[in-house]
Amino acid sequence: MSRTPRLSRIVGKGLIKSYGPTVALRGVSLTIELGKLLVIEGANGSGKSTLLGILGTVIKPTAGTVVYEPLGDDLLAVRAEIGWVSHETMAYPDLSGRKNVELAARLVGLDADEAWKRAATRFELGPFAERPVRTYSRGQRQRIALARALTHEPSLVLLDEPTTGLDKAGVSRLLAVVDEEVARGAAVVVVSHEPELFRERAGARLVLDRGRVVEAVTG
Numbered sequence: 001m002s003r004t005p006r007l008s009r010i011v012g013k014g015l016i017k018s019y020g021p022t023v024a025l026r027g028v029s030l031t032i033e034l035g036k037l038l039v040i041e042g043a044n045g046s047g048k049s050t051l052l053g054i055l056g057t058v059i060k061p062t063a064g065t066v067v068y069e070p071l072g073d074d075l076l077a078v079r080a081e082i083g084w085v086s087h088e089t090m091a092y093p094d095l096s097g098r099k100n101v102e103l104a105a106r107l108v109g110l111d112a113d114e115a116w117k118r119a120a121t122r123f124e125l126g127p128f129a130e131r132p133v134r135t136y137s138r139g140q141r142q143r144i145a146l147a148r149a150l151t152h153e154p155s156l157v158l159l160d161e162p163t164t165g166l167d168k169a170g171v172s173r174l175l176a177v178v179d180e181e182v183a184r185g186a187a188v189v190v191v192s193h194e195p196e197l198f199r200e201r202a203g204a205r206l207v208l209d210r211g212r213v214v215e216a217v218t219g
């Protein structure tokens with residue numbers, strides 16, 4: 001199964017975010033194209049996670065807009081098109097990996113058993129599937145997080161520091177998933193302190209410095 005992405009383009013304009021006295025974003029504009037990888041780079045505190053949070057609709061900008069073409073501002077429809085993997089795994093720690101994936105599938109109206117079988121094969125979840133997620137290693141947690149986030153074949157895939165703590169095999173597996181998602185037609189946005197890992201496959205690149213775009217390469 002592979003469904004057609006429902007988003008065609010995501011356009012952010014004049015994004016500003018203040019957390020009290022701290023200004024995390026100072027007027028960021030960007031266009032995200034489907035079927036491409038965008039890598040967001042920048043030093044600690046430059047606003048990368050904040051920007052990702054705004055794109056993922058979990059952080060409200062102080063000013064500026066994000067338009068999810070052609071869905072506009074229908075938040076429920078837009079959220080159904082987003083797959084998100086952050087520093088935290090976003091999985092329920094006391095449930096098994098299998099239950100976590102099944103739950104994610106049910107939440108979006110998919111057949112839980114079919115979704116599980118697809119994810120188990122794609123992310124090689126079998127060996128640890130029945131144990132609670134709290135017993136997983138970093139790499140295993142990340143495989144479950146990816147499986148959960150990608151179950152519904154989102155148009156926009158947001159990955160915050162996805163290589164942190166992964167070994168070589170884990171990084172290779174992640175890069176293969178990124179390639180597959182881009183080939184499927186999704187827009188993949190990666191925030192990373194290891195941009196060189198993604199550079200040769202990145203269609204576009206955005207560098208932030210203290211809340212401003214200092215370099216933008218469109219692919």
Ligand SMILES: Nc1ncnc2c1ncn2[C@@H]1O[C@H](COP(=O)(O)OP(=O)(O)OP(=O)(O)O)[C@@H](O)[C@H]1O
Pocket residue numbers: 019022023024042043044045046047048049050051
């Ligand atoms: N919830 C919050 N409350 C207050 N300040 C925040 C909050 N979230 C982020 N900030 C501040 O906003 C700025 C940008 O943070 P952000 O996490 O977006 O940067 P980042 O580039 O992702 O950093 P890192 O590379 O360290 O993850 C920082 O100064 C940070 O301290």
